[in-house]
Amino acid sequence: xxxxxxxxxxxxxxxxxxxxxxxxxxxxxxxxxxxxxxxxxxxxxxxxxxxxxxxxxxxxxxxxxxxxxxxxxxxxxxxxxxxxxxxxxxxxxxxxxxxxxxxxxxxxxxxxxxxxxxxxxxxxxxxxxxxxxxxxxxxxxxxxxxxxxxxxxxxxxxxxxxxxxxxxxxxxxxxxxxxxxxxxxxxxxxxxxxxxxxxxxxxxxxxxxxxxxxxxxxxxxxxxxxxxxxxxxxxxxxxxxxxxxxxxxxxxxxxxxxxxxxxxxxxxxxxxxxxxxxxxxxxxxxxxxxxxxxxxxxxxxxxxxxxxxxxxxxxxxxxxxxxxxxxxxxxxxxxxxxxxxxxxxxxxxxxxxxxxxxxxxxxxxxxxxxxxxxxxxxxxxxxxxxxxxxxxxxxxxxxxxxxxxxxxxxxxxxxxxxxxxxxxxxxxxxxxxxxxxxxxxxxxxxxxxxxxxxxxxxxxxxxxxxxxxxxxxxxxxxxxxxxxxxxxxxxxxxxxxxxxxxxxxxxxxxxxxxxxxxxxxxxxxxxxxxxxxxxxxxxxxxxxxxxxxxxxxxxxxxxxxxxxxxxxxxxxxxxxxx
Numbered sequence: 001x002x003x004x005x006x007x008x009x010x011x012x013x014x015x016x017x018x019x020x021x022x023x024x025x026x027x028x029x030x031x032x033x034x035x036x037x038x039x040x041x042x043x044x045x046x047x048x049x050x051x052x053x054x055x056x057x058x059x060x061x062x063x064x065x066x067x068x069x070x071x072x073x074x075x076x077x078x079x080x081x082x083x084x085x086x087x088x089x090x091x092x093x094x095x096x097x098x099x100x101x102x103x104x105x106x107x108x109x110x111x112x113x114x115x116x117x118x119x120x121x122x123x124x125x126x127x128x129x130x131x132x133x134x135x136x137x138x139x140x141x142x143x144x145x146x147x148x149x150x151x152x153x154x155x156x157x158x159x160x161x162x163x164x165x166x167x168x169x170x171x172x173x174x175x176x177x178x179x180x181x182x183x184x185x186x187x188x189x190x191x192x193x194x195x196x197x198x199x200x201x202x203x204x205x206x207x208x209x210x211x212x213x214x215x216x217x218x219x220x221x222x223x224x225x226x227x228x229x230x231x232x233x234x235x236x237x238x239x240x241x242x243x244x245x246x247x248x249x250x251x252x253x254x255x256x257x258x259x260x261x262x263x264x265x266x267x268x269x270x271x272x273x274x275x276x277x278x279x280x281x282x283x284x285x286x287x288x289x290x291x292x293x294x295x296x297x298x299x300x301x302x303x304x305x306x307x308x309x310x311x312x313x314x315x316x317x318x319x320x321x322x323x324x325x326x327x328x329x330x331x332x333x334x335x336x337x338x339x340x341x342x343x344x345x346x347x348x349x350x351x352x353x354x355x356x357x358x359x360x361x362x363x364x365x366x367x368x369x370x371x372x373x374x375x376x377x378x379x380x381x382x383x384x385x386x387x388x389x390x391x392x393x394x395x396x397x398x399x400x401x402x403x404x405x406x407x408x409x410x411x412x413x414x415x416x417x418x419x420x421x422x423x424x425x426x427x428x429x430x431x432x433x434x435x436x437x438x439x440x441x442x443x444x445x446x447x448x449x450x451x452x453x454x455x456x457x458x459x460x461x462x463x464x465x466x467x468x469x470x471x472x473x474x475x476x477x478x479x480x481x482x483x484x485x486x487x488x489x490x491x492x493x494x495x496x497x498x499x500x501x502x503x504x505x506x507x508x509x510x511x512x513x514x515x516x517x518x519x520x521x522x523x524x525x526x527x528x529x530x531x532x533x534x535x536x537x538x539x540x541x542x543x544x545x546x547x548x549x550x551x552x553x554x555x556x557x558x559x560x561x562x563x564x565x566x567x568x569x570x571x572x573x574x575x576x577x578x
Contacts, residue, residue, distance in 0.1 A: 113180035138205035145213035152220035178232035243478035245504035261552035273465035325398035363400020391453030404432035430519015522553035
């Protein structure tokens with residue numbers, strides 16, 4: 001009965017979406033931007049309604065919805081579209097194709113993890129009955145919950161400890177399978193708690209029969225999850241230091257790069273990062289000699305780190321640096337800064353707990369200042385002050401505020417806001433990093449220490465490409481990533497650890513850390529084509545980039561340089577050369 005209802009729902013959605021499209025290839029009466037908004041609403045509805053892990057029916061409905069939009073898009077006469085509509089078409093098609101493939105990879109991973117949870121179907125049925133408001137037999141439900149609890153209790157006892165020294169591919173994959181299984185248990189526990197609240201007290205039979213079985217089940221699932229984390233994964237919940245995540249592998253990286261319109265392979269991008277790192281090394285050596293440290297660039301870096309303000313003075317310094325950058329932009333006629341944007345940000349402080357993951361300040365609608373507090377240990381205070389010194393800050397306050405993230409946040413809701421579903425870190429972070437490179441070229445640095453600060457961050461962004469891609473390819477461990485940041489970039493170890501933890505466990509997309517430098521290099525190449533090439537002024541170029549919203553840079557380039565495109569255009573831009 002329930003499956004038939006689902007099939008009816010799918011058919012209704014398809015009919016509604018395709019209605020009116022037959023017999024006409026023109027979309028002038030209903031622009032593609034309207035479809036993008038409707039698709040975004042469709043996915044939002046599906047996300048709210050279908051919340052259960054491993055729900056096969058939800059998977060079918062999600063894929064059918066995506067396929068229906070692709071079918072509708074395929075009926076459009078691409079040649080009849082104007083340049084903006086063609087751009088929207090390519091963005092929409094790319095997003096739909098990515099969502100299809102990405103979900104398949106996610107579901108494949110989840111299905112593998114579910115093999116460690118042989119009771120998952122019983123949990124799913126109980127939670128699904130609650131979602132569908134299907135009448136339940138309290139006696140039967142209590143029996144099922146109690147049986148599942150007994151199964152989970154036994155499974156918890158049977159989990160075998162893996163050898164921490166075994167780094168074979170099979171064992172590593174088994175640990176990752178266990179990590180995802182532990183996450184699924186947590187998701188099911190949340191669903192069970194919500195279902196219990198739904199019935200408890202409102203259904204007297206349920207309360208009488210199921211209260212104790214549910215308590216036993218929740219305890220059993222906790223035990224099973226703990227056993228998996230402690231013995232199979234080897235990283236208990238109490239371990240707040242070990243960095244652990246779910247690398248996506250070569251296939252996952254290929255899909256992510258395609259989605260971001262990057263034509264280069266991971267190995268080519270790592271080589272590009274090494275090339276940029278070499279330039280940074282050369283410039284750092286020049287600065288080191290000017291400061292009197294010869295070839296010892298780490299000594300020059302230590303000298304720069306020591307130039308931090310006293311406790312309590314950091315917010316005022318950040319505020320002054322922000323206005324210094326705004327005045328520089330205006331004096332060089334680089335980009336339009338609306339008065340409301342220039343005055344629309346404020347300063348707040350970052351909590352000590354958040355600084356464990358974000359050792360440096362953050363920005364956007366506001367700037368969040370990272371600096372030690374009285375709660376930190378002596379060593380933590382010194383490391384935080386050194387990591388947030390004046391010259392490091394001067395190199396990146398403009399990254400976080402204007403012309404960086406704050407200006408972006410100001411512009412995004414005001415121009416082509418319907419493109420928000422295509423949001424990409426290659427535009428968000430790439431734009432802010434691009435300005436770091438451009439301001440270097442325009443001699444924004446006022447001292448040698450300023451140049452050292454700018455080079456530190458530039459090396460850092462090169463390193464992010466190398467360690468993040470290598471981690472997802474399985475060629476670098478989290479510990480090796482930390483060591484690389486310390487040895488190659490000059491991070492404080494605590495800051496390096498926080499940076500890797502943020503990259504792997506902070507909820508960021510797999511390419512996020514690589515996107516800073518790569519997106520910046522893409523924009524730099526586009527700037528060469530249009531500004532250095534004499535086709536636009538700096539202000540015209542930068543204003544135009546901001547007004548096309550947050551989209552993959554190659555798609556932006558195709559539009560701004562009037563590249564010939566077809567409905568089948570895919571990423572081909574070799575912005576890094578051969």
